[in-house]
Amino acid sequence: KNQVEQSPQSLIILEGKNCTLQCNYTVSPFSNLRWYKQDTGRGPVSLTIMTFSENTKSNGRYTATLDADTKQSSLHITASQLSDSASYICVVSGNNDMRFGAGTRLTVKP
Amino acid sequence: GAVVSQHPSRVICKSGTSVKIECRSLDFQATTMFWYRQFPKQSLMLMATSNEGSKATYEQGVEKDKFLINHASLTLSTLTVTSAHPEDSSFYICSARGRDRYQPQHFGDGTRLSIL
Numbered sequence: 001k002n003q004v005e006q007s008p009q010s011l012i013i014l015e016g017k018n019c020t021l022q023c024n025y026t027v028s029p030f031s032n033l034r035w036y037k038q039d040t041g042r043g044p045v046s047l048t049i050m051t052f053s054e055n056t057k058s059n060g061r062y063t064a065t066l067d068a069d070t071k072q073s074s075l076h077i078t079a080s081q082l083s084d085s086a087s088y089i090c091v092v093s094g095n096n097d098m099r100f101g102a103g104t105r106l107t108v109k110p
Numbered sequence: 111g112a113v114v115s116q117h118p119s120r121v122i123c124k125s126g127t128s129v130k131i132e133c134r135s136l137d138f139q140a141t142t143m144f145w146y147r148q149f150p151k152q153s154l155m156l157m158a159t160s161n162e163g164s165k166a167t168y169e170q171g172v173e174k175d176k177f178l179i180n181h182a183s184l185t186l187s188t189l190t191v192t193s194a195h196p197e198d199s200s201f202y203i204c205s206a207r208g209r210d211r212y213q214p215q216h217f218g219d220g221t222r223l224s225i226l
Contacts, residue, residue, distance in 0.1 A: 034214055043116070043203050043217030044154070051212075089153060100153045 003027045004092050006101035014109055017080055021104045023073040023090030031093040035064050035075045038087045038103070047075070047088075080108045113137055114206050116218025124226055125196060131189045131221045133204030140206035143187040144215060145179060148201040160187055194225045 004025045013019050025033070032051045036044035048057045048064040050073070056065045061084075063076045077084055085108045090101040113136040121129050133143060142161050146154040158174075160166040160181035168174045176198075178190040187206075191198055201222055205215035 032212060036217075041201075041220065041222065043114075043205070043219045045217070046214040049214055098156070100156075102153045105151070 003099045004090055004101040006088075006090050006104050008104060009102070010105040010107070012107045012109060013080055015080060015082055018076065018078045019080060019106065021075045021077075021088050021090075021106070023075070023092075023101055025071050025073070025090070025092045025099070025101075027071075027092040027094045027099050029094055030068060030071075031095065033064075033066055033073050033093070034091045035062070035073075036089040036091060038089055040086070044089055077106075082108050082110060084108050114140075114204065114216045114218040116204050116221055118221060119219060120222045120224075122224045122226065123194065126193055127225075129191045129194055129223060131191075131202055131204070131223075133187045133189070133206065133218050135185050135206040135216070138206075138208050138216075139184040140187070141184065141209045142207045142211075143181055144205045144207075145177070145187075145189050146203045146205070148203060148220070154203060157189075191223065194223070196225045199223055199225045 007022045034049045035047045038044040047059050047062050050066045052068050061078045066073045087103040087105050089103045092099050115134045117132045145157045148154050156169050157172045158166045158168045160179050162181050162184050166179035181187040201220050203220040205217040207215045
C-alpha cells in the first residue's frame with residue numbers, strides 16, 4: 001500500500017470554478033510535504049512546501065493546507081484556468097526518503 | 111528560479127542501442143541528483159540517487175548494470191540505458207537538489223525514450 005494516497009484520481013471542472021485535491025499519508029517520521037504540478041510531457045514544478053508546523057501556504061491561486069495530526073493535506077485551486085490542466089502530485093518526505101502520490105489528473109474545460 | 115536542463119527531450123532508437131541522457135543544473139550546485147521513471151498515468155518511480163563524486167544508490171529492483179549513472183560534477187549527471195529493449199520505453203526524469211536536503215528538488219523536463 002502506497003504511503004501517500006491522493007484523491008480523486010481524476011477531476012474535470014469548468015473554467016472559473018474552484019476545486020480541492022486531497023492527499024493522505026502515513027509516512028513517519030514526517031519532515032515536509034510538497035505539492036507539484038506536472039504538465040503532460042514535462043517535469044514536475046514545485047507549488048508549495050510545508051513543514052510540520054505550517055497549516056497553510058499559498059502560491060497565487062493555489063492554497064495548500066496541512067493537518068499533521070490527521071496526516072492529511074489538501075490543495076485548493078481557485079478560479080481555475082485552462083492552464084491549470086495538469087497532474088498534481090503530493091510528495092511526502094520522511095527522514096531520508098520521499099514518497100510520491102500517484103497524482104490527481106485535473107482537466108479544466110472552457 | 112533554479113533550472114535543471116535535461117537532454118535529449120525525446121529519443122527513438124532500435125533495440126540493443128545504448129542511450130545516454132544528460133541532466134544539468136544551470137544555476138546551482140547539485141549535490142544530489144535523482145533519476146525517475148514514469149509510466150503513463152502513473153506517478154514518478156525513483157530509480158536511483160546519486161551524490162557528486164560517489165556511486166549511485168539504486169532502488170530495489172533497478173538493475174545498476176542496465177542503468178548506468180554518473181555524477182562526476184556538481185552540475186552534471188548522466189543516465190545511460192544500456193542495450194535498451196522495448197520494455198525500457200518510458201519517460202525518464204531527473205531532478206537536482208543542493209546541499210540543503212529540505213529544499214525542493216528541481217526537475218528536468220524529462221526524456222521520452224521509445225525503443226523500437
